[in-house]
Amino acid sequence: MIRQSPLFIPSRRGVLASLAAASLVPRSAKAFSPAQRKFVFVLASGGWDPTRVFADGTASGIVATESGAVPRETNGLRWVHAETRPSVAAWFERYSSQAAIVNGLLVPSIAHEQCITLALTGTTGDSGSDWPSILGMAAMDRCAAPNLVLAGPSFPGINLPAVVQTGARGQLGDLITGGYREWGERSAPVLSAAGRSTLDAHLDARAAGFASAAGSERSRAQAQAYILAMQQRAKLSSLPAGFSFSPYASLDDAIAVGTEALSSGVSRVLSLSSPLSGDLGWDSHSTNDDLQNVLFEAFFASMLTLFQRLESLPGESAPTLLEETTVLLYSEMGRTPWLNAGTGKDHWPYTSLLLAGSGIRGGTNVGGFDDGWSGVPTNLATGEEDPTATRISCGDLGATLLALGDIDPGEWVPSSTPISALLA
Amino acid sequence: MIFWLACTTESPTESVEMSPLRLLNRASLDLRGVRPSEAELAAVQADPDQAEALIDDFVNDERFFERLVQLYHEVYLTETEGMDLRSDALTMDDPRQFYWEVGQEPLRIIAEVARQDLPYTEIVLADWTMATDQMAEYFPLELEAGTEHWRRARYTDGRPAAGVAATNGLWWRFTSTETNANRRRANALTTVLVCENLLDRPIGFDQDVNLVDEEALRDAIRTNPSCISCHVSLDPVAANLFGFYWSNFTSPTQGLAYHPGRERYWYERLDGVAPAWFGTPTGGLGGLGRQVAADPRFPDCAAEQAFEGLLRREVQLGDMAEVSGVRDEFVSRGLTLRALYSAVVDSPAYRTSDVDTELGVPLKFMPPDILNTSVADLTGFVWQRGEMPVLLSDRYGLRSLGGGVGGITVTKPATASSATTVLVQVALADEASAYVVSTEQSLAVADRRLFRETDFVESAESAVSGQAAALHLRVLGEPPSAAEEEALVALWQELYAVEGSVPLAWQGVLEALLRDPSYVLY
Numbered sequence: 001m002i003r004q005s006p007l008f009i010p011s012r013r014g015v016l017a018s019l020a021a022a023s024l025v026p027r028s029a030k031a032f033s034p035a036q037r038k039f040v041f042v043l044a045s046g047g048w049d050p051t052r053v054f055a056d057g058t059a060s061g062i063v064a065t066e067s068g069a070v071p072r073e074t075n076g077l078r079w080v081h082a083e084t085r086p087s088v089a090a091w092f093e094r095y096s097s098q099a100a101i102v103n104g105l106l107v108p109s110i111a112h113e114q115c116i117t118l119a120l121t122g123t124t125g126d127s128g129s130d131w132p133s134i135l136g137m138a139a140m141d142r143c144a145a146p147n148l149v150l151a152g153p154s155f156p157g158i159n160l161p162a163v164v165q166t167g168a169r170g171q172l173g174d175l176i177t178g179g180y181r182e183w184g185e186r187s188a189p190v191l192s193a194a195g196r197s198t199l200d201a202h203l204d205a206r207a208a209g210f211a212s213a214a215g216s217e218r219s220r221a222q223a224q225a226y227i228l229a230m231q232q233r234a235k236l237s238s239l240p241a242g243f244s245f246s247p248y249a250s251l252d253d254a255i256a257v258g259t260e261a262l263s264s265g266v267s268r269v270l271s272l273s274s275p276l277s278g279d280l281g282w283d284s285h286s287t288n289d290d291l292q293n294v295l296f297e298a299f300f301a302s303m304l305t306l307f308q309r310l311e312s313l314p315g316e317s318a319p320t321l322l323e324e325t326t327v328l329l330y331s332e333m334g335r336t337p338w339l340n341a342g343t344g345k346d347h348w349p350y351t352s353l354l355l356a357g358s359g360i361r362g363g364t365n366v367g368g369f370d371d372g373w374s375g376v377p378t379n380l381a382t383g384e385e386d387p388t389a390t391r392i393s394c395g396d397l398g399a400t401l402l403a404l405g406d407i408d409p410g411e412w413v414p415s416s417t418p419i420s421a422l423l424a
Numbered sequence: 425m426i427f428w429l430a431c432t433t434e435s436p437t438e439s440v441e442m443s444p445l446r447l448l449n450r451a452s453l454d455l456r457g458v459r460p461s462e463a464e465l466a467a468v469q470a471d472p473d474q475a476e477a478l479i480d481d482f483v484n485d486e487r488f489f490e491r492l493v494q495l496y497h498e499v500y501l502t503e504t505e506g507m508d509l510r511s512d513a514l515t516m517d518d519p520r521q522f523y524w525e526v527g528q529e530p531l532r533i534i535a536e537v538a539r540q541d542l543p544y545t546e547i548v549l550a551d552w553t554m555a556t557d558q559m560a561e562y563f564p565l566e567l568e569a570g571t572e573h574w575r576r577a578r579y580t581d582g583r584p585a586a587g588v589a590a591t592n593g594l595w596w597r598f599t600s601t602e603t604n605a606n607r608r609r610a611n612a613l614t615t616v617l618v619c620e621n622l623l624d625r626p627i628g629f630d631q632d633v634n635l636v637d638e639e640a641l642r643d644a645i646r647t648n649p650s651c652i653s654c655h656v657s658l659d660p661v662a663a664n665l666f667g668f669y670w671s672n673f674t675s676p677t678q679g680l681a682y683h684p685g686r687e688r689y690w691y692e693r694l695d696g697v698a699p700a701w702f703g704t705p706t707g708g709l710g711g712l713g714r715q716v717a718a719d720p721r722f723p724d725c726a727a728e729q730a731f732e733g734l735l736r737r738e739v740q741l742g743d744m745a746e747v748s749g750v751r752d753e754f755v756s757r758g759l760t761l762r763a764l765y766s767a768v769v770d771s772p773a774y775r776t777s778d779v780d781t782e783l784g785v786p787l788k789f790m791p792p793d794i795l796n797t798s799v800a801d802l803t804g805f806v807w808q809r810g811e812m813p814v815l816l817s818d819r820y821g822l823r824s825l826g827g828g829v830g831g832i833t834v835t836k837p838a839t840a841s842s843a844t845t846v847l848v849q850v851a852l853a854d855e856a857s858a859y860v861v862s863t864e865q866s867l868a869v870a871d872r873r874l875f876r877e878t879d880f881v882e883s884a885e886s887a888v889s890g891q892a893a894a895l896h897l898r899v900l901g902e903p904p905s906a907a908e909e910e911a912l913v914a915l916w917q918e919l920y921a922v923e924g925s926v927p928l929a930w931q932g933v934l935e936a937l938l939r940d941p942s943y944v945l946y
Binding site: 109111113114124144145152153154160161163164165167168169171172175176178180181183184186187188189190191192194195198199202203205206207210214215216217218219221222223225226228229230232233235236277278279280283285286340341342344346 | 506508601602603604608611623624777778779780781784785786787788789807808809814818819820821822824825832833834835838839840841842843844845846847848850851854855858859861862911915918919922923925927928931932935936939940941942944945
């Protein structure tokens with residue numbers, strides 16, 4: 001059953017997918033290649049506490065554990081259950097067979113901005129590009145909004161053309177439909193569609209002339225970026241029937257908009273965050289247990305919505321969107337194993353993440369935490385602790401995601417290795 | 425004008441300076457946010473040598489000071505509605521608009537220092553701030569009388585004189601927590617004042633440090649090399665800021681006023697690390713301002729920031745000679761911001777024409793604040809949504825979509841076009857051209873900004889070409905070539921054929937010019 005937000009209007013494709021899911025129509029056999037794989041990135045902004053869901057700390061002796069929390073294994077995947085988080089339990093019951101957990105990822109900083117940059121690019125420098133933008137750029141030829149950023153940070157670097165932000169109040173939709181004309185008190189007439197086509201043709205010619213007249217490589221690059229942007233804008237202006245960039249006020253609303261964009265081929269990558277505002281909502285320096293409990297419960301309730309939608313919407317190269325989409329749930333840092341004086345937990349450079357969906361070996365736990373709650377050296381092929389190996393790095397995460405997206409990781413993170421233990 | 429020969433002879437590729445008319449356009453947009461006026465364009469067309477004198481005077485224009493607010497927002501990241509605060513202390517309809525305004529406080533100090541032509545050191549020494557009537561309702565401020573929206577003011581809560589470092593605006597944007605103990609704020613200060621972002625250093629988490637032992641961790645901050653590299657600088661700076669320490673860091677209630685009684689909290693919260701600035705004791709926030717002003721990195725950083733702000737790219741190793749020249753000019757001319765920005769505009773990298781050089785920037789992408797002011801200046805159209813400028817706001821408008829810096833999740837400006845920047849340009853061009861055509865039809869010719877050579881009735885080619893050429897000159901800042909004029913006239917005729925309306929044909933032509941690649945790439 002799809003949990004429909006007020007924004008969700010089933011499209012014809014959506015109806016067909018529902019029928020397919022109910023086996024009322026035969027599924028078509030579609031060829032699938034990693035180059036067509038889609039991605040959803042969901043950031044828990046502020047730093048989550050991995051011991052509440054992903055890593056059992058009861059045996060460590062130093063982790064301030066939560067009363068009532070117990071380790072659990074479902075479909076081979078080990079996680080932490082608490083009665084106060086029924087949505088977490090529901091998610092793992094339903095999707096753990098398609099999910100893998102990475103514990104002990106090293107994010108070598110304890111400052112939010114730097115950790116987010118590291119998690120998404122593998123570096124703190126400004127010259128990097130984030131994984132969503134790299135993956136999006138590879139789909140520029142077919143997607144109008146290759147990396148659709150509905151919420152959260154974006155560090156596109158040279159892959160800027162792939163990034164399309166929307167604005168939470170539906171600003172992108174207004175730009176595309178002309179809804180911006182209602183922001184003020186405009187009474188002046190509007191050019192007709194034919195007039196607008198005339199204008200666009202004139203500007204296409206101007207842009208081409210501008211580029212050919214450029215006297216330097218830098219000018220040519222600027223002009224080409226402008227032409228490419230015009231082409232992308234044209235794609236955005238002719239979106240599939242029934243699709244729109246609606247406003248969204250909640251994560252569930254954003255999921256509705258974003259998954260429709262993936263399903264209809266508008267986007268390859270969807271970037272989301274909790275909370276939507278970009279605030280550091282998970283930064284539980286005080287009352288850690290209360291806050292993280294509520295946040296995890298709400299977060300996984302939304303993830304149920306996300307995965308149910310991925311299951312119910314049709315894919316472009318697989319019967320359902322879930323079968324062609326990899327989902328990454330991550331937070332830029334972990335939290336100290338102990339409680340501070342305010343019963344909060346402070347920043348910690350080792351964290352956990354969850355990958356699920358297309359290309360992921362379900363029921364897999366990779367890495368772990370040692371007695372001091374540092375990440376353990378891990379053999380990336382087996383996922384097991386290995387004293388001869390190194391700790392799992394953000395670069396390894398990036399290499400894994402790029403490999404899943406049919407992009408050579410060596411081009412972007414040459415010193416990192418895909419975590420093959422995660423791959424189906 | 426600085427003599428740059430020493431620099432240019434060392435460049436690997438010979439730099440050729442752009443034409444006076446192009447330079448006039450670029451400098452006017454960068455320093456004032458508008459195209460050159462008709463009189464300025466005419467003067468340089470008649471005598472190209474006049475460009476230098478005109479450009480020299482741009483830093484005395486009132487619009488330069490407003491432009492500085494936007495340039496320094498890209499550094500300080502404070503003009504944002506996205507501050508992570510609850511609004512329980514504020515009885516107003518929309519606290520987010522208030523946050524956006526409060527965030528301008530440090531930026532307005534910088535603009536005022538430039539307006540009064542004071543030494544740049546004043547930004548860390550001033551015992552005054554800039555405020556609005558609404559800020560004075562909530563903050564303990566004595567606001568000078570006047571009718572301007574932003575006016576000088578003095579805090580009455582006992583905070584030391586430290587310019588931008590003593591503003592609520594900076595510390596509402598950069599909050600802290602009990603355990604963070606102002607370190608985040610300290611890093612914000614070192615970043616904006618001396619270009620030292622200590623957090624850019626990856627931390628080598630040493631297996632020898634027992635991260636779960638709080639005592640060992642505290643000890644490591646002072647003894648372990650991988651910890652010391654940041655904390656030895658960060659913690660003493662943080663110790664200066666405890667007058668801004670809030671007991672609840674998510675609520676601005678605590679942040680309305682300074683708390684002199686908390687100044688010595690550093691003793692407990694930072695394990696006795698006393699206030700200092702990179703090794704020199706400060707005795708507190710006022711002393712911090714004086715130490716920053718005396719720090720040789722302070723003018724270095726100012727030169728670097730101005731260079732990056734106007735060239736729209738980060739400083740590279742090869743730029744050091746030019747940045748050094750800018751810095752020397754800045755220092756020798758009394759550390760005034762007018763001298764600083766004039767020096768950047770005089771630098772070869774800024775003026776390089778459209779040829780391949782190592783460091784030149786022949787075309788720059790126009791940031792949304794310049795798009796905003798330049799189109800408003802040309803057409804009279806001010807794009808607002810409610811009370812908020814559409815191109816300076818993410819929550820209410822299109823700042824990040826237009827390539828600007830939102831300040832929270834978007835912290836670097838776009839340097840090239842994207843689909844959303846083009847969409848923003850299209851929407852603004854549509855709105856502005858519709859507004860000005862609609863408005864000017866009912867105005868006497870002498871009162872019009874753009875359409876002085878049409879009666880909005882005549883459709884003969886001879887009547888169209890003069891107006892088209894005039895529009896091209898005014899909007900793009902240069903006269904059209906014969907082919908360009910011909911193309912504009914052809915566009916007008918096609919639009920007239922499609923729309924059957926002279927005003928709509930002009931509306932379309934103007935929209936085309938405002939969307940032209942040479943409008944947004946300059």
